[in-house]
Amino acid sequence: MKRKNTIFSKLYVVLCLAFFYLPILVTMIFSFNSSKSLTRFTGFSLRWYGELINNMEISKAVYVSVTVAILATVISTVLGTITAIGLSKSRKVLKEMVLTINNFPILNPEIVTAIGLMLLFSSLGMTKGYLTMLLAHIAFCTPYVITSVYPKVRSLDPNLANAAMDLGATPYQALTKVIVPMIKEGIFAGALLAFTMSFDDFVISYFVSGNGVKNISIVVYNMTKRINPTINALSTIVIVVIVLVLLFANLIMPKLQASTVKKMDPKKRRIVAIVTAAAVVLVLGKWTIVSQGNHVLRVYNAGEYMDLSLLDKFEKQYNCTVVYETFESNEMMYTKLASGETYDVLVPSDYMIERLIKEEYLQALDWKKIPNSKNLLPEVQNKDYDPGNRYSCPYFWGTVGILYNKNVVSQEDLDKEGWNILCDEKYKGDLYMYDS
Incomplete structure (x- = not known):
C-alpha cells in the first residue's frame, strides 16, 4: 500500500512539473523556429533573435523594466525595512492600524490600485511617464517588503538595540551592525519579491505610464494580438537569465566567504554610494525631463499599426520629437483619455470617434493644414459618425476577406x-x- 502511494506521489509530482514547465520548454523550442508558425516546427533558425536585437521598441522596454525594477526594489526595501523596524517599537494600536493599511494594496485587485494611482497622478498634474511608473512600483512593492521583514524584526529581542548602545555603539551602528544583519534573510526575501513584482507588472504600469514609456509587459501584451515569434525569443532570454541568476545564487554565492563591499574601506563605500546615487539621478533625468520647445508630437495609435522606423524618418525630416504610444483596444484608449491624458493625434475606430465627439474630447481639424486631403477616397469620407469630417480624417480602411x-x-x-x-x-x- 505504501509503495502504491509512493508511486502515485511521484507521478503527481511529474505531472505537476510537466504542467508548469512543458509550456516554457515549448516556448524556448519555437524561439528557434525558422517560420512564423507557433504550432509547427519547420527548421532551426536564429531569425527571431536577430529581429529582437534590431527591435528598438523592445530594447527600450527592457531598459525601462530593468531600471524601474532595480530602483523600485532598492527604494521599497529601504522604506519597508525602516517601517518594519519602526513598527516593532510602536504602540499596539498604531502598529495594528498600519499593518491593516499595509495589507490593502496586497489584497486589492491590481486594476483598482492602477486606476487609483492614475487618478492621483492626474489630480496632481503630473506628466505620466518614467517617474510616475517608478513611484507606482515603489508604492505597491513596499507593502510586500514590510510583510517579509516585520516577522523577522518581531522575533528579535526588543532590548537588543539598547544593549548594543550600552556597549558603546551609536544608534546608527546598532541599526546597521546588529539589527540589520540579524534580519537580512527577511530583507533579501522582501527585495526578491519586490523585484519580481515590479519586473512582472502589467496592469498598474499600463495605466500610470505615458510619453512613450513602456515596459516589457506592455510591449508583449501589444504583440500577443498578432503572430509574433519575437515574443518567444524574448521569453527564452528572460528564462536563461533567471536560470543563471538562480545558479549563481545557489552554487556560487554560498562559496563566497565575504562580499566585495565588506572588504571596502569607508571611503570606497562612500564613492560607491555617490556613483550609485549619480546613476539614479541620470536615469531619472533621462526619462523625466520634458523635451524643450514646442516640437513634440504625441501620437496614440493601435498596437503594431505602424512601422516604427517611420517615426525616426519623420523626426529627422521635420526636426521634432514624436512620443508614440500604443493601445490594445479603443476602450483602454478611452480610459486614459478620461484620466486626463492628452494627445495631438489619436487613431481610434469609427464608433469611438462618435463617442469622443459627443463627450467633447476632440478638437476640430484645420483642413487647410492637410494638403493631402485631395487624395482621400470619397467613399471613406462624410460618414454618419462625423458628418463633414469636422473632427476626423480617414487614415486606415479595410475589409474582412477570405x-x-x-x-x-x-x-x-x-x-x-x-x-x-x-x-x-x-x-x-x-x-x-x-x-x-
Whole structure:
C-alpha cells in the first residue's frame, strides 16, 4: 500500500512539473523556429533573435523594466525595512492600524490600485511617464517588503538595540551592525519579491505610464494580438537569465566567504554610494525631463499599426520629437483619455470617434493644414459618425476577406457553396479564423 502511494506521489509530482514547465520548454523550442508558425516546427533558425536585437521598441522596454525594477526594489526595501523596524517599537494600536493599511494594496485587485494611482497622478498634474511608473512600483512593492521583514524584526529581542548602545555603539551602528544583519534573510526575501513584482507588472504600469514609456509587459501584451515569434525569443532570454541568476545564487554565492563591499574601506563605500546615487539621478533625468520647445508630437495609435522606423524618418525630416504610444483596444484608449491624458493625434475606430465627439474630447481639424486631403477616397469620407469630417480624417480602411489555397479548396465547391463552404465538413480542420 505504501509503495502504491509512493508511486502515485511521484507521478503527481511529474505531472505537476510537466504542467508548469512543458509550456516554457515549448516556448524556448519555437524561439528557434525558422517560420512564423507557433504550432509547427519547420527548421532551426536564429531569425527571431536577430529581429529582437534590431527591435528598438523592445530594447527600450527592457531598459525601462530593468531600471524601474532595480530602483523600485532598492527604494521599497529601504522604506519597508525602516517601517518594519519602526513598527516593532510602536504602540499596539498604531502598529495594528498600519499593518491593516499595509495589507490593502496586497489584497486589492491590481486594476483598482492602477486606476487609483492614475487618478492621483492626474489630480496632481503630473506628466505620466518614467517617474510616475517608478513611484507606482515603489508604492505597491513596499507593502510586500514590510510583510517579509516585520516577522523577522518581531522575533528579535526588543532590548537588543539598547544593549548594543550600552556597549558603546551609536544608534546608527546598532541599526546597521546588529539589527540589520540579524534580519537580512527577511530583507533579501522582501527585495526578491519586490523585484519580481515590479519586473512582472502589467496592469498598474499600463495605466500610470505615458510619453512613450513602456515596459516589457506592455510591449508583449501589444504583440500577443498578432503572430509574433519575437515574443518567444524574448521569453527564452528572460528564462536563461533567471536560470543563471538562480545558479549563481545557489552554487556560487554560498562559496563566497565575504562580499566585495565588506572588504571596502569607508571611503570606497562612500564613492560607491555617490556613483550609485549619480546613476539614479541620470536615469531619472533621462526619462523625466520634458523635451524643450514646442516640437513634440504625441501620437496614440493601435498596437503594431505602424512601422516604427517611420517615426525616426519623420523626426529627422521635420526636426521634432514624436512620443508614440500604443493601445490594445479603443476602450483602454478611452480610459486614459478620461484620466486626463492628452494627445495631438489619436487613431481610434469609427464608433469611438462618435463617442469622443459627443463627450467633447476632440478638437476640430484645420483642413487647410492637410494638403493631402485631395487624395482621400470619397467613399471613406462624410460618414454618419462625423458628418463633414469636422473632427476626423480617414487614415486606415479595410475589409474582412477570405484567403484560400487553390490547390486545397475546390473551385467548384466555392462557386456552389459560397460562404457556406466554411461549414462544409469536407474542410474540417483546415480553417483558421482570427479572433477579432
